[in-house]
Amino acid sequence: MLVKFFFLGMVVVLALPWGLCQKAQPTREKATDLSLEALLELRITEQAVRELGLDDQPKTGNHFHLSAFQLPVSIDIIEHDTARARGLKSVTEAAENLVGVLSGESPAEPSSFSIRGFTRDGIAILRDGIRAGPSTMTMRPQNTFNLDRVEIYKGPGSLHHGPGTAGGAINMVTRRARLDLPRRTELFGSWGRYESFDAGFGMGTPLGHRTALRVDANVTQSQGWVDRTDSDSLNLTTSLVWAVNHRLLVEVSLDLLDDDLPAYWGTPLIDAAAARAPLTGVVETRDGRVLDDRLRFTNYNIGDQLSQSEHLWTRLGVDWQVSDKIAIKQSAYHFSADRAWRNAESYLFDSDLETLARDRFFVFHDQSLSGYQLDAVLTDLFEGFEQEWVVGLDYTRHDFLRMRGFPDGDRVALDQPEPGQFGPEVAFSSPTDIRTLAGILDFTARLSSQWRIFAGFRAEHTDLDRKNLDPAGVLVAEESFARDFQPLSYRLGLTYQIDSGKLVYLSHGTGHDPVGSNIFQVNAAENFDLTDIVQTEIGFKWLDQEDRFQLTAAVFDSERKNSLLLASHNNAFDNIGDQRARGLELAGLVRMGENTRFGGNVAYTDADYGNFIDPDFGHDVGGNQPHNVPDWVAGAWLSRGGLLGLPLDVGFGVRHVGDRFADSANTVLLKQYTLTNAFLAYQTRQFRLALNVRNLGNIDYVPWGDIFYPNQLALAAPRNYELSVHVKF
Template sequence: MTSKLRLLPRISLLAFAAAFAAPAAAQSGQSAGQAASVDQEITVTGWRLRQLDTVTPTGSRLDLSIRDTPATLDRITADEMLTRGFRTVEEATDSLPGIISGGSPGNPTLFSMRGFTGEQITILHNGLYLGPANMINRPGNTFNLASIDVLKGPASVLYGQGAVGGAVNIVSKHPDFKGNSGQALASYGEFDTVSLGAGGNRVLSDTLAGRVDVSYHRSNGYVDDTGPHSFNATGALLYRPSSDLSVELSVDYLRDRLPTYYGTPLLPAAAATDPIPGILTSANGAVVDRRTRFVNYNVGDSRANSWQVWPRLAVTWSPSDAVTLSNTAYYFHADRAWINAESYAYNAATGRVDRDRFFVFHNQDLVGDQGSATFRHSLAGMANQLVIGFDYNHLDFVRSRGFPDGDSVDLLRPARGSFGALDRRVSPTRWDQIALFAEDALDLTAKLKLVTGLRAERLYLTRENYNLDGSFNAGSSFRRVYKPFNWRAGLVYDVTPAITTYASFSTGQDPVGSNIFLVNAGQNFALSNSRQVEAGVKAALLNGRASLTAAVYDIERRNILTQVAIDTVSNIGSQRSRGIELSGEARLTPHWAVTASGTYVDAAYGSFTDPNYGVAASGNRPPNVPDWTANVWTSVQQIAGLPLEAGGGVKYVGQRYGNTANTLVLRPYATGIVYATWAVNPRLSLTGRVNNVWNKTFVQWADIYYPAQVMLGEPRRAEVSLLARF
């Protein structure tokens, strides 16, 4: 356990893309202004000014820029992820304004934003919905990604049921005709961590380009023997025989093992000889004992593995300047397995930890097709852009699970043991989903734009459950046709060429209780309804050297599942969140940049009794929703005239609750990152970094389904990395 506390050299996927850009320009005799232009290609801190006018499909299918989209959009690009050392989608997304993550292998890459968590936040892959986030998502390697885009607030009008709190879109790198390029990463570090990556773009002919990216990551984990490993390969061929036709065939393959750390048990104060102060308070006086900080309570043969493959064919054709036709056909297959002791409850009578056993297998096949037509024309003398389309997919999902008997182990030296028998209960889910959607952007004046959208769909769902002996369980099985209809409308007004304001109204729908893969006959209600009102401003300031975005919002979710009697639930609950978000960036000098954000959310249940535990929670704050969050990042280049960059960042997460009763309080915390990068030459850079620089112990998440334990965040880790560009 003491080995976990040592600071060892480490390299991770934190490669630095830009430290040599400005120094190389200075050495070649370029002016400061010329050197700054290199930043257009290689970004260090992220430069929102350029992103405001970037087209981001995550917020609309209308080819609108972030500035012209009547919603809050955040983005982190590949170079930013590499620079800041984010190895996974979870780490990278967690750095964006107002977002925190869970880190639990039972719900990989679980997020909280705008007062909502879990399946109320949709995870997309290249704009496509593959299933509920807490079932299908994986941490993923950032090396293979071009960006992660986040759309805040209800997004059902774009992506269907779910997405009350927002949507996270994970965008892969794609081939292009800009030229040949490549990257290679190699790393080693603390907790026996190895990260490798190689990839690049190649122009094969005037009409054909290809790209391949391969990454590998493994670690022993900061809790003993709980480390993850993953192998991710993405590739694509882009055929463009003319300027009006493109055909892209791509495939994404992932094989991984999640970290198998499910939490650290809560102890009565009388049983803890070294309680960790300042991380939580509980109504019953429970604490976390420092002696258990790095103890693994899982079984020795634990597993949280998966493999998946995802081929896609995308065709875009513009028969004229006024019309563009697009179609994406795809197939997704995944096999996943969790075989673990996941619940660790301290038994005061025995002084030992009682463990459960739980296993679940997923076999998922999803085939779909999405097509659209975009029309650019004039409507009553006003410029107008209209997109109409369809979205169809068919799902076969088989979930097999079991709950063998658990055991009891020593608090400080738990015998790992083995899992035991795998007697399965099978639950197939099938659906056919068809949706029609439309969006429109109408320029009412040269400065005022009206953006609208709607989506009408039918989801034909079949949920079946079988007993342990294989017999059909009719009581918890059902069929239903869901008929969601969602819309949004927003006005975007250019106050000046640099300052844009907007106001919007949007709706969303999602299952009343469990996610759509798990809802059973007892939860066979219509979908819950949500609506959001939002207003904001997006501005370029200081003659283009700074940018600012601000938003206020009010979200209400109605008809959620609540317990009304000891054995009866109903869809009469509600939840509301209101908040403000600020983010901005400034280049204070030619070589010094600062990025900062701050968010506040007031979230509470309306009428609500927790259907899982029967806890009266009306008026309570939802679990894992902080009141305040803040981020600051800074970077300085060409220090002392050398090819050296240094920088760092701080993330603050405010107070949260760990259960619906609000009796477990998770205390605020702040963590920091510092780094320095030396440009060995214009194509090779060396970076050293320390994450959680103050070695802060904090509670990252509290899973309400495991109430006797909490997830502690990663301790301080030092790392170094090499990046080559060619």
């Protein structure tokens, strides 16, 4: 606690007096006319609506020396400065500003996402290109202060990050040390509604001619907008780079996260007759249950609830430019995590007794992941045409211990529930050992000045050993098993560059994941083969050479099929089912004068289950719409600098999310909503004082439905405001 207040006080004391004395930046300068030092001091006016990242070289799914514009795939990028200018402090908020992304902060599975018709573990979550495991088990809310960017790779074709998941991959790229930059320091502090504060310190500095250091620290705390929902986090990232010589670079990095999440597990759905102030236009249920506005700030969790974690990444990377044509990239890493949940998670309203029945559930994780990645990037090995080859090796060793228990629950009053205590903990444990070895071959070649082809393959061998133990530590043999998987994934692509700023592309990729998407929880009764994923995409990219506008468009068709057969009680076999999604995505940016920019995106998704048995509940949901998948998602941002001739920036963001279901049975409909955010900032070269307002219209809405808790829904926060100061020197 003292550390957090120290950070916040340091930012305010140092930043405010110094920053208010700074001179305003001239209206506009050409970047090509500025020195490196001047570029570092550019104000972030207009960065609330920045480029689509087409000029950037993505780190996700891309080992070639190619930009996002040149690749035959949809890759969305939101950079650090853009996210901070919009007041997007979390990865969840940043990702939702990109094309067609929906997310939620369910405490059972923090930072879950929905992309292109697929949800939860259908999207891989990466930290610097490394996947810690299924996101529903391993993901935590992440801040944007410690990140250089957030990248989203759509579809299953990212061969370098495991066998591709159906929706794609979200990669959080941390800020790293750089040898080509002078010393820079930044301080950030904010205070907002519900006693929320956020403080950050960042510094990048050379340590001589061949060594550089980067350190970033971020601390947050909030009392929460629901009763008894305090939360806090600490994230420390640091990297040290050493250039042994002009061809050999060594980097050591560390990434630490320590957090305690809010204890809000949702507001119960109750009979309409029992509701005194039913919320309208928020939810519609098949059985007529509603949300009651008088209960929205009530916490039904226990008094000694727990939702904590400690994560630590350590990494050693070596980049060796063997020759002009051969580069070797190596990375050895280790990830360890401890997570603990102890809560009353599920609430069921009893209309006869007018009480809530609460459960009890606890689960503890002890996770250890070690890995090694080796990639050889070979350029123009053969004469006569331009080509690049990537030959890769990927090895991981996962030890995951999950301990859980289900003590007896209780009943509490609907209006003034007594928190109570959790009770005794008797744990069942499930140690899981997973070892994976994969080989990767990726290739691209320019066939002419306009045509380029792509091809890539990933062959993998995974050994899974899962045991289930009773509370006495005795093996439950009928629920334990061991098996191996040997998936083969590939991607193919073709681009045609019409001119220097226009490109069309075609891509086709495959991937694989477990039937329930979570390999850490699969039991002997779910000892199935992996599912088959396939996606075809056609797209267009337009990058105006005069920087007036940018445009991307994509049409996709994705399918996730369980090609395996499930044995029934009579030894017959039935097909488990499939899920399909088709859609259209558009994103654009327009510069409207010297200081004004407008950007927006829209995504349409037509998704449904085929002949499908829900693997979590056993329900036949064939023909239904997948949970948390709206037909339409759209967003737009407008920013204006130099307001009234002063160094003032103003920006507005609007986001629309269509109707979607909270469950695969389609019994709970979450109604569409339109959310508005805004900011006003005093901005100089190195100083920014800003007021951000979220949910400007103070609307009521439910952003996400947790399929395991169908009797309750987590409402979003009311209108929220934040005053922040950010200084760089």
